[in-house]
Amino acid sequence: MLLQPKPKNARSKRFLTNRDPKVVENQKTAIFIRGSSTSQVILDTLKDLYSLRKPNAINFTKKNEIHPFDDETGVEFFSRKNDSSLFAVGMHSKKRPHNLILGRTFNYQVLDMIELGVESCIPMHQIKSQACAVGMKPLMIFNGEAFSQDENLMLLKNILLDFFRGESADMVSLKGLELVITVTAGPRKSNGEPGLVFLRTYTTSFKKSGVRQPRVELEEMGPSLDLSIRRTRHPVEDMWKQAIKVPKELKETKVKNISRDGLGDKYGRIHLGKQDITKIQTRKVKALKKKLDNRPSKQMELD
Structure with missing residues (x-):
């Protein structure tokens, strides 16, 4: 692990201050690490994922002796050095061909990660279509009930949402929606394990x-990936509680008798005291007027 250096001048102090914890954190940076042995499928996958994650991404072109599931120190070293909280590691071996590892770190320590096998990859340069602009916020679509039932697929969904979430925005213009990423869970295997996961990217x-x-139409842009789940590491409970903790400054102060529904609509409840119905002002109609006791009625006049 790297020790926290002391600033020597104002410039280095501003640089270190930018890495300190904040109420509103900076955008997450993702690092793409190439293993000691890789295949062309893994190289194309890392290159395309890096292009989707730009500009908040760092691509390592040199080979690195790194195995996150066996030794976490390598990933934690790169995470601290580059101030990144997301990582993707690509490698290839006879035991685990075309291996892709996606994960997250918290406080420069590995939080969780998932190991995927790239069964099929159609890179961007093989699909003749117009690419979207750099840094676009994608629309993520997850198809299949397994993403809300299977623990491994739920972890994959959480990591992918964190990987491609982009900038936080309250409203998105229709013209600004250029990138659509769909993730579909295939049928389960005979032993009950999750099947293939199909990731497709459209403009x-x-x-x-x-x-x-x-009328909005989708055109396949790439990459087109068929993924299989191999190994997973779920977050430790104590570290997960710290990672999802919301600062006091961002917590909404609860206002009495005001609530919101799932769509964000605001509702207010008003409490009124007991009303005296006899004093309510009503429309002045002749039939509702009180008759005077000393005034003769029309029937008596006729008599």
């Missing part, structure tokens, strides 16, 4: 529809 094109809103 949007707007066509005339005859109305104000255009």
Whole structure:
């Protein structure tokens, strides 16, 4: 592990201050590490994932003797040195061909990770379509009930959402939606384990529809990956509680009798005291007027 150096001038002090914990953290940086032995499938996969993650990504082109599931020190060293909390490691061996590891770190320590086998890869340069702009916030779509039932697929979904979440935005314009990533869970194996996971990437094109809103069509951009789940490491409970802890400054102060529904609509509850119905002002209608006791009625006048 690297020791925290002391700043020697104002510039180094600002640099170290930028790494300190904040109420609103900086955007997460992802590092893409190449193992000691890789295949062309893994190189294409890492290159395309890096292009989707730019500009908040660092790509390592040199080989590194690194095995996260056996020894975490290598990943933690690169994480601290580059101030990154996301990592992707690609390697290839006879026992685990076309191996891809995605994971996260907290406080420069490995939080969780998942090992995937790239069964099939169609890179971007083989798909003749227009690529989206750099740094676009994608629309993530997860198809299949297994993403809410299987623990390993739930972990994969959480890591992928963290990997491609981009900048936080309250509203997104339709014209700004250029990137769509779909992740589909295939049928389970005969032994009950999760099957293949299909990751597809699309760009949007707007066509005339005859109305104000255009017709949106999807065009495959790449990469197109077929993934199989191999090994997983779930987060430790104590570290996970620290990682998801929300600062007091960001917690919303609870206002009495005000609530919000799942869509964010605001509702207020008003408590009124007991009302005297006899004093309520009503419409002045002749039939509701009180008759005077000394006033003769029309029937008596006729008599």
